[in-house]
Amino acid sequence: MTITFTPSHPIWCAGCGHFGVKNAIVNALAAIDQPAHDTMVLAGIGCSGTIQNNIDSYGYHALHGRVLPTALGVKLANPDLMVIAAGGDGDGYAIGAGHLVHAFKRNPSVVYVLMNNGIYGLTKGQRSPTAEQIDPTTERSIDGISLGLSIPGSSFLARAYSGAADQLNAVMVAALQHAAAGRGFAFVEVMSPCVTYNDTYADWSGRVTDVTAMEGYDPTSRIAAFSTVHTLAEQGRIPTGLIYQSDAPSYESAWKKEGFNVPARIDVSRSIHQNSYSSIMEKYAF
Amino acid sequence: MTITFTPSHPIWCAGCGHFGVKNAIVNALAAIDQPAHDTMVLAGIGCSGTIQNNIDSYGYHALHGRVLPTALGVKLANPDLMVIAAGGDGDGYAIGAGHLVHAFKRNPSVVYVLMNNGIYGLTKGQRSPTAEQIDPTTERSIDGISLGLSIPGSSFLARAYSGAADQLNAVMVAALQHAAAGRGFAFVEVMSPCVTYNDTYADWSGRVTDVTAMEGYDPTSRIAAFSTVHTLAEQGRIPTGLIYQSDAPSYESAWKKEGFNVPARIDVSRSIHQNSYSSIMEKYAF
Amino acid sequence: MTISAKLDDLTIMVAGQGGDGSLTVMNVLSELFGRRGYHLYKSRNVASRIKGGIAAAQMRASVISRGCTGDQIDLVVAFDQEAVTNVGADLSPDAVVVFDSSDKPLDRRNLADSVRVIEIPFGRYAVRDLRRDLFKNSMSFGVISQLMNIDQDEAEDCLRHTLHRLPERVLLPNIDSFADGRKFALADKIASGGYPWHLERVTRAKHLMINGNDAIAFGFMAAGGRFFCGYPITPATEILEWLQKHLPAMGGVAMQAEDELAAINIALGAAMTGVRTMTATSSPGFSLMAEGISHSGSAEIPLVITNSQRAGPSTGMPTKPEQSDIAMMIHCGNGEFPRVVLAPGDPGDCFKIGAAATNLAQRIQGPVIIAVDQAVAQDARSVTPFDLEAVEPHDGARMSEDALQAMATYRRYELNPSGVSPWAVPGTKGGMSLVTGNERNEWGLVTTVPAKRREMMEKRAAKIDHVRADLPKGIRGGDRAARVGIIGCGMQSGVIAEASERLNARGTPVQYLQVRTLWPVLDETAEFIRSCDHVYVVEHNGEGQLAHLLDGHGAFGNLRSLTKNDGVPFRCADLVRHIATFEANTMHGDAA
Amino acid sequence: MTISAKLDDLTIMVAGQGGDGSLTVMNVLSELFGRRGYHLYKSRNVASRIKGGIAAAQMRASVISRGCTGDQIDLVVAFDQEAVTNVGADLSPDAVVVFDSSDKPLDRRNLADSVRVIEIPFGRYAVRDLRRDLFKNSMSFGVISQLMNIDQDEAEDCLRHTLHRLPERVLLPNIDSFADGRKFALADKIASGGYPWHLERVTRAKHLMINGNDAIAFGFMAAGGRFFCGYPITPATEILEWLQKHLPAMGGVAMQAEDELAAINIALGAAMTGVRTMTATSSPGFSLMAEGISHSGSAEIPLVITNSQRAGPSTGMPTKPEQSDIAMMIHCGNGEFPRVVLAPGDPGDCFKIGAAATNLAQRIQGPVIIAVDQAVAQDARSVTPFDLEAVEPHDGARMSEDALQAMATYRRYELNPSGVSPWAVPGTKGGMSLVTGNERNEWGLVTTVPAKRREMMEKRAAKIDHVRADLPKGIRGGDRAARVGIIGCGMQSGVIAEASERLNARGTPVQYLQVRTLWPVLDETAEFIRSCDHVYVVEHNGEGQLAHLLDGHGAFGNLRSLTKNDGVPFRCADLVRHIATFEANTMHGDAA
């Protein structure tokens, strides 16, 4: 066997929430029997953005904020891969916010794990768009699930908490299954405390609320989900669990139609295509 | 009197929806007696992005997609100005989507008029994020009002139709008043057909639905607004009118607190500040 | 224009208000001249707005193939006064102006007396007789066809061919309108001047009529390009549109992103899977892609980036040509990384370089930039058919699963003398690896150890030497013994070739080099410069960016910068006059 | 290190795992050396991660003010083996290593025999006696203070001062731990070597201890800067943080944007209102700002952009210095527009240039870039107090309402010889105007008319001449008659000054020029180069970007590029050896 990259050890501070996220991804990949070589983990820039080094798969370290476009490119060029994008709240909600909106809109079958710690870890603690208080401004924090609900086309919206491994594992498995089944964009926000700059374990532990456990909760209703999310938020609670799932068509399904052939594997030798090329050239004849 | 810039004539195709938008802005400025020299109209790039040339005010032509950041910069540096940002659906929902999310979040008292024609006019008809069908993909169009509702902190969300001048005028006046009162970000999406590449007058005329006319409609409830918007959309209707308004604090109000002094007008002569500078320097003494 | 001498080389302009359809007149004329065997060079001059503003189409029809428009305009079809006023100074002395006098008679104040004007109220007639202003276009073609002594059948056939997409109910009134035009020409007093022109009928082998953007897209696809992601921007949009039309049928993907940052990063993602990938944009969009280009170089991801340059700075003049991003393309993106910048000179060259860039990107596993300007990108001209057989996709150091299995150890960033590491794409069993834009060790794990860092910088830099011999060579011409040289690229290619021809003909010996690889600067360029006493570097920008580039990389000191940055290409005649004058003075010792 | 000779110039390193707090040891040492009147130069060497990875702080304490770290390290306080292994080769022969042997004894394999090692299990003792590993830091300081023959009171006072923010219950065990350290030093066998060092007590006028980022921010504010918008990125974040701390109290705004595109565009918006505005970033972020920089130049909006360069390409090595964005800063952004690029060489210079840039931006109504590298940006050193009185905000061509009323006609882009148009900001009665990044006429309305275009390009270009005389001059030193020159900027400034001193002392006459205006290239730079037979251009990048820049703009041909791109600054000794050897060979005719 060829010796190749083996996952390295995380470099996070002891107690960092990101450990739990890594474990959940590793567990979920195992749970669905996903082969390492058909898996690609792409990460943004941040403390969160080193997670790909610790998972047995193809790994990629994107530009800050651009992990979703790169993941989309990978998925479209090779829809057979399990594509997992990961990154922080700065990466995803600040510099990457526009791409997130368009990922919800397009709905490619990519898993996106956003590790929310309310701050920029790697650059030493500046406030992120999910910081609950930003001085000296009056800004309120962004809610990624609410944002996802607002975009027609979104198909899987879940939240988990790094301090609650069982639910996190379950949500992660569901997300991978959603993507594996070609059902579209699986968004998982993990509340993942930064013990060094924003230790929220105590606070969050008391606030997370599993919607799945709420009586009569219907994750297939966009309107009900929005209402629940905002009602809980007003009560100071953090809704978790599989909050919304739909059957919106996936982005790559549209491409798969017309003679689509896994671009990454097309044989592009001239001999095969020369006739097509010639007939196109003929249209310019003069 | 010094001779200065006088508004030029629009260069839009005859029948372009953008004419109506321009008229509404001009009318609304007059309606609230807004002095020209205390008004700044900033526009994006696109057919929509020439509107500033046709309005008696200070005018600015931003980079494509960046009209909201520039407008925010103007507003913070000189909160006494009436700041109106304008642009197309490509400018605002495609390249500018991230800034739009953060404008809703920050809630500066800026009016933003987004002229939605479902296409990129100036570059000759490519589909925009609000195009109703995008081949060969399965994407569903973005709904800016829904997006606004999803961001805690948003404070004014309205939609009008260029083909219905009265409602458009009324909405525009309300938006300017919201901003003039320092109540925050006033978002007005105007359905503004492009007669050359996407003539939707007939289609849209039959679909616009004024929520204000709906019995018991409550524009102060975020959840109700979301429900109405999505319910109408499922019925193929286009909700218009003042859809949501709140009392979320404006972004600049936070800055105005601590000895804030209209940065654009601060006297920065050395003599005034030298003592402050010296005492800061003293902290580095060694 | 002396009639007999000029009919082998004629420049025509059709001008009106943007969006009034007058440009279709030019399409019929192309059809006509094409059938007669002429070579064509077509350009447009439009404002960056949809309707309104002067829109003009220009066409040079010549018996010899030419790479630029003519010095002067011989025939103008103008639908309003502004068009004639603008073009006045550029008319040849015996030009003919066909003018739509519907609004008012022509004010011919700025026209030379020798210019002949034919006034017909096309628009008025079209509305009167056919109830639609648009038919004025076919009517004007009727007049011109008469003017050129084309018989009715041939002319009508050209018109029908051009309008063949129109439904019968629209086509027919156009034909009527055309026939009316011919009648006016016959009946009207314009007949008094006779019909001055007799077109040649030449035999010319089959050519293609194509613009540079389409040809780049085609070359990319022919070299196996199967993934494209872009964002609309003038004057690069045609590449997106061409590939959206053609790639899906070839099993590929061509998509419109939400912005340029998404476009280049989606492209990077796709490229990582092994599919040959391109993105394209124009100047402001290229500015936005700088971070991604640096990433392509650092993370070693093969990517072609086309920049169809427009006039800057910033939003600038979107529809005007310029070569003012040369320095940016070579130096943008933070830090140092290997890159190749190629500059094709015409659509035929665009095809070749589109293909070459696609292969080179695979071979250096990094960014290859194709630099064109609005003129090369959007002007259409007749070129010899593409040599499809000359293009074969090159895999670079890509490895099959079998090759991978045969290795003892696989490291994505393995050090080796070529600088190009063997590469197993995601999905390859046993090839798991890390790709990153950070400095790293061979496994792709972040490091800042100085020794490792130096090795990795050297590894990446080595790639350029690895492909240097295969970088597109320039095209040399003129008098190879001449001591005076001319250098240019892109939109200057046709102009410097023709200027060289004329200068040599009039006794000023010159040779020229059309540079096709801008970066790295090739030895041949240095040698060319050294072989001359001095060299004129012709470019469309203000700072002389190409001249500085060449100077800074060889300290020649014998370069003379000829620049222009007003959005209007150099005319051959201006170049000839400038160089001839300068040389005459030099010979007399007046200038240095 | 020969003890007597070296105590006027000592380099110390404290190293451990990132996040273990060991760097506070350095802070106490600074306090100590500061009180003794030494000058300090402090740098850090950390991985781009929060915890883990070697983190080292280095400090040079010298009686003469120095602008770089010492050639070799004289004292190392190391909390793990890796730290010692890494630093081994950089130790002076008679260095002292104080090692925390809690885990295991030191493996001194790569240390010269002459290096003296003092091993104490600080961590173990700290946990044993005080129940907390962190107290090891104070303990190690206790040892060193003994080693340097500092009496207990003075040392304890330094410690208390450094830790004065700590609550009493944490401070006290630290003091205990420190006292323990002194006891160990006395009791332990290390005493057998004696306490080798006796620090000087020097009188030095009051200085500031500050880094370049803070000083730039301060200079900006002192010149009237009241609006800042940035986005966190290493190593530029301190500018954002400094201004967030200080601007609000001055009535200004300092905000964190959602990304770099927002940051520069928010800044452009603010700048349009007349408030003096800056943004700051580091290399990848600067790549993203290119489009905005071109817009600042085109639309004529005054803006200062600071680039605290880090090692590239792409994400590169975020915590390492490099000067590899020089060409990018000069050429990035599409199209051609006037810009100024300034490069301060130390924190004192950063203050001056921060202020100068702020005024220059107003005067050219366009982009002024401040180029620093991670070393200048983050290394702190002692500098003479800033001359606050020398800074006065300059209004450029800004007009009051009264001045506006006196004009017959106001056009935002009025043509005039200086290229700088009078400017009424929004809110000024009667000054309504258009600002755009398109080419335009004087009113700000879009045009592509070639003659207008040329006028506007010339107008903008003229601005540079308008301020040329006031651009920051370089600093010259060394033997002004020498025929050998050295040029450098930024982090090279201290190194070339010291190398010149040593070279001259050992009989190789050299002079040097620290360039402070990179763009435009100043005449003084060309003159300096011409006045030398040859010039060494020293820079921290691989391609020799500064050398190419100077070469391309004057065709000198006598430049010798000395480059390095491994993230570790040139050591003065290396530079001296290199130049001395090269010169010796040149004199003997061996090299050209």
Ligand SMILES: Cc1ncc(C[n+]2csc(CCOP(=O)(O)OP(=O)(O)O)c2C)c(N)n1
């Ligand atoms: C273009 C660019 N801008 C800024 C940075 C600096 N940067 C690195 S990580 C980071 C934010 C990290 O925060 P987050 O995404 O929340 O991840 P965390 O560290 O909290 O896991 C920033 C701003 C960068 N690398 N690139």
Ligand SMILES: Cc1ncc(C[n+]2csc(CCOP(=O)(O)OP(=O)(O)O)c2C)c(N)n1
């Ligand atoms: C950075 C950049 N990318 C692309 C463009 C090209 N461009 C000009 S306008 C436009 C879109 C216009 O569409 P929209 O915003 O919907 O305005 P409309 O013309 O429809 O009013 C684009 C992509 C540009 N000017 N700058």
Ligand code: SF4
């Ligand atoms: S700084 Fe925070 S986010 Fe980063 S590794 Fe440490 S705990 Fe985790």
Ligand code: SF4
């Ligand atoms: S192209 Fe469309 S959007 Fe543009 S001016 Fe014409 S009608 Fe309006």
Ligand SMILES: [Mg+2]
């Ligand atoms: Mg974070």
Ligand SMILES: [Mg+2]
């Ligand atoms: Mg639009």
